[in-house]
Amino acid sequence: MPSAPDHIATTARSARTPLNRSQITGFWGAWTGWTLDGMDSFIYALVLAPALTELLPKSGYAATPANVGLAGSILFALFLVGWGLSFIWGPLADRFGRTKVLAATIFTFAIFTGLAATSQSVWALGIYRFLAGIGIGGEWALAGTYVAEAWPEDRRKMGAGYLQTGYYAGFFLAAALNYTIGATYGWRAMFLVGVLPVIVSIVVLLRVKETEKWERNVAHAVRQVSPLRAIFSRQYRRRTLVAATLLTVAIIGLWAGAVYEPSAVIQLATKAGMAKPDAVRMASIATGLLSIGTIIGCLALPPIAERIGRRWTLAVYFIGMAVSIALAFGWAFYLSNGLYPFIALLFVLGFFGGNFALFSLWLPEQFETRVRATAFAFCTSVGRFFGAIVNFGIGAMVLHMKTLGVPIALTAIAFIIGLAVIPFAPETKGEELPS
Template sequence: MLNSSISDSAGIARRKTPLNRSQIAGFWGAWAGWTLDGMDSFIYALVLTPALTELLPRSGYAATPANVGLAGSILFALFLVGWGLSFIWGPLADRFGRTRVLAGTIFTFAIFTGLSATAHNVWELGIYRFIAGVGIGGEWALAGTYVAEAWPEDRRKMGAGYLQTGYYAGFFLAAALNYTVGVHFGWRAMFLTGAVPVFVAIMILTRVKESEKWQRAEARDVVHVKPMRAIFAPTYRRRTWVMCALLTIAIIGLWAGAVYEPSAVIQLATRAGMAKPEATKMASMATGLLSIGTILGCLALPPLAERIGRKKTLAIYFGGMAVAIVGAFGWAFYLPNGLAPFIAWLFVLGFFGGNFALFSLWLPELFETRVRATAFAFCTSFGRFVGAGVNFLLGAAVLSMHTLGVPVALTAIAFVLGLLVIPFAKETKGEVLPQ
């Protein structure tokens, strides 16, 4: 009898709180937004060469490999600056609610990604990508905030891991579209597919309820706080800057590897004797493998963070990223027959690139509801500003050194510096989400 009671109690303890219809719809809306967000982000990397080869001559520049590389880096830097400006969505979400502002971010990046298909020169493409970046960056922060607040406490940590997989499923989707649509219909058709998220935004507006945590916080605050000022007050100042530093490191390293991965694979495939169409397809398949690795890394991260803590988990993932970047771009890229080893390293790079799932889990635990969206948006945006500058320098280094591998491999230094910053972060293992 006693054993039966113990067994029943253990079963109750293990049983997760069921999700209601709004929580399920909200998650899938946020996940779909992140998927299309990731797809949009990576479309540019996949169509970089054909788009600029066509648009540079129309803009008065020769479409040489050097000019394509430099212009690509500048346009991507503009995209990251747009991401950086996405911190404007955070205070709006803290003031007016998560769901309406989340839908607004999706409308923004969908419309301007679609408009990229109409670009007549590199300047128009740069403007469209800049504004799309503003929307994409906001969607990431607000979707993470919404799921953290809307899901029950015993589910939200895995929810962060599940949510992050959407972004990299978007990479896989972009690779699949490039393998089919891009190869046959060109880069403009690829950008047109980025307009699809408009329907996700409509679903969020019509079917998803506002998070109860935000509603309670809104009801308590008779005088609204200024969230940007609050996250730099003594209570939160250190947390804000430490998270800014860690996210900056994650963005520098992951984006350097992910953005230049298709170009590296195409170069290696061409060197191995493949024709251009086959090399492009190989880049798409390599991107798919990178995405699968990252999805697995995202799913493995929350249980590990619950077991050993957030700080130790991030240290493992940062260390893995440093090794993988050097292994792929510093070693395999220069082998006489480096295509297969490079692609194998991409899977490892993808797995440890799942470190972003930790920030979706960890950041909401560091800030109370009335400033959570602002803190999430600001910390992620700060890293993108720095990442934009680093990406520009990286493009200049590629142009100057006449090689892709070494400049990208050097970004591993950022993760070594990250290991020195992690001890200054606040550990939140076992703590509930602040009200």
């Protein structure tokens, strides 16, 4: 016979607030948009080598491995700058509503991803990826804000974990498309697939209602300081700066590993004697494994955060990222038969890469409704600017050192810095979402 506390806990779990149709539709709209966002982001990593091999000669440059690596870093840095500029969506969402602006972000990244398929030079591809980045960068902030506000208090924490799986399901989808469409029809076909999110943006705009929290806030709003100024007021300045720093750490570490992972696997597979098409397919399989690990990490995170708190959870995930990225790129990459140890470590790296789910849970808890989307968008954008700078640095290091592994392994240092910053963040375990 269960004890009284066990009985209460069981009853509480079985009495979770049911989701209404609007909340369910809204979640799937946000999740699908985030999935296609992840697919769009990772398409570039998967088609980097073939796209630049074709476009560099058309732009007046030899398609040497060094030039492909340098151009790839520069183009990815431009993409991250576009992501960084996506903070503009936050104030718009606080002013005009979550769903309309969410639909606009999805529409933006889908259109410019499709246009990337028409690129005839490296410069054109860079411009399209920059503009797509502006749309992609806004989706996470608005989707995370929407789910936090729309779902009941007793379910929103797991909702954050569920939402974040979408991005890495997108990685898996991109890998599957590359294994089939990309391997058969080439890199342009991969970018054309990126137009599909337009349909999602239309559904989000037409079918999903605004959150009650936002509508109540608008109904009772008085003339206030702009949201962008408010997040740097005395009330929020420290939270904003700490959250932006922690997100910068997460973005630098995971993106460096994830973006260069396909190239690393292709190099290792070729070194192991695989033909180029088989090496490309092996990169797709490795990406799928990375994605599965991250999805599991996202789902595991909310219960851990509820048990040990937000700060300790992020510390555990940051330590896991530092160790796995250092071992994968600094050790396994240089083994004489390192392909399979490297791929095995990618699963571990993926699991701890699920740390992004914590921000979907934690950031909304730190800010009121009137500034929530702005704060979320700003904090996620800052890291992308620094990520762009780091990618320029990585590209230069790869060119100078003539190797991919060590420059990526060194990004593990960012997580050590993150561990020192975590104690300055507020612990919101057990607190309700601010009104």
